[in-house]
Amino acid sequence: MKTLVITGGTDGMGRALARDYLRRGDTVVIVGRDERKASTVPGATFIPADLSLISENRRVIERITNDFPDVDALVLCARYFRATRRETAEGIEGVFALEYLSRYLLSHGLTEGSRSGPRVIANVSGPGFPAGRIHWDDLMLRNTYSGVEAQFQAGRANDLLGVAYAARHTHISDRVRTRYVLINPGGVSTGFCGEFDAETAAHVESLKRYGKPVEEGIRPLAARVDAPPAAPLSAYAQHRPLSLDHPDFDPEAAGRLEELTRKLE
Template identity: 25%
Template sequence: MVKTVIVTGSSSGIGRDVARAFVERGDNVVLNGRDEDKLAEVAAGLGAPDQVAAVAGDIGIPATGVALVRAAVERFGGVDVLVNNAGIFGAKPFVDVTEQDLDSYLNGNLKGTYFTTQAVVRLLREQARGGSIVNLGTVLIDHAIAGVPASAALVSKGGIHALTTSLAAELAADGIRVNAVAPGFIRTPLFGDGDEAATGRFALLNRIGEVAETTAAVLYLVDAAFTTGHIFPVDGGYLSGRAA
């Protein structure tokens, strides 16, 4: 059955690849990003105009989630899947974090995920056919690194992990499954020009990950009908041990 999928933050990195994968398997996708021109470029690059819609906007603003749902209904007749990928990450020593810094992470990560999910869940309940929500967290919630002081970012991502398990319980009776993918170090624009060799040694597989490997986990969780409340690490064994 063809699904309709909303993917936030789909103008680059993990979100863009997730959108590609859904389109390639024949699903409809509603793209989202803050840069309208870049979003249009991604939509055109997917090469399937009948399967793609795009809504530019900051998910930290609740109205953006409402607009994404509206676009999905008007273009494709409903929603089956939400992938909450949009987010920001960065390192800054704890004592240097400003209120503006913290608000930026809470709005861009936690608040955006929370209110976009809220808009989608309202529709999923109205449709009464269940659904699947996949959030993007990080393995650094469970195993921080002294050299990556990212308390502000991790507080917001930790909230996403908590939201995942809480909603899995609350929404199970509606047939709505809620899971999360927790990436390790992945080759995306957020990784930038980081030292791949040094960073790769944090994982048992002795390398950083690729976006397609994160996408595979998202697709699995979307289709895994007996899985909910699961935080799925995609980290090359980072949580389990060290390559050396």
């Protein structure tokens, strides 16, 4: 029996993964905003939260560490495309807040707040994808915003999050057992939540039509949850392991981003 926490577990790949593990008889906690969508995952524990807010992430961490002290897997799936720039009430660009900062807070928070940390953290992002960069001088994309660029930056930031997480926790204590896994699931016909411009909407419709069904798309994700890799950090493009000896996983850049992120907490 496993205990899984899945963000974005009310839709798309997150929901498909939740249903799969519930069928196995495991305990599944889903985190999302929509109670109606959560009702389509009967048997799961639903924690309603706006994960674009730091305060909400902290509340979720406290709830999980109190009610589910032994988490086997934290699966980070929550995404929301924004064609136009939006800042949260806390002053953080919305895509960066949801798709990177929330994953940073939950990854470290559930590791440091529980007895031993999750066995595996599976961050569903975009390792191996050639696009994307960190806008070091404009992290909140005030001057350079596009919905696609915001997604690309979040993907690259998650690559660096994995590197920084492993560096912080690998030698911190013998009790930390967590394996951090970055997974690019490829083209999947998933939920695609968001507010799209015309060009991106057309691309989304194409993915919905020609992408892999979510039941197939979750297979590499479930494989890593069921059998976490031995290494503290690993990255996969679907089932194919990726080399971490690449500029996308630069330790210096990871440290620089973590330092900037701590100033946002």
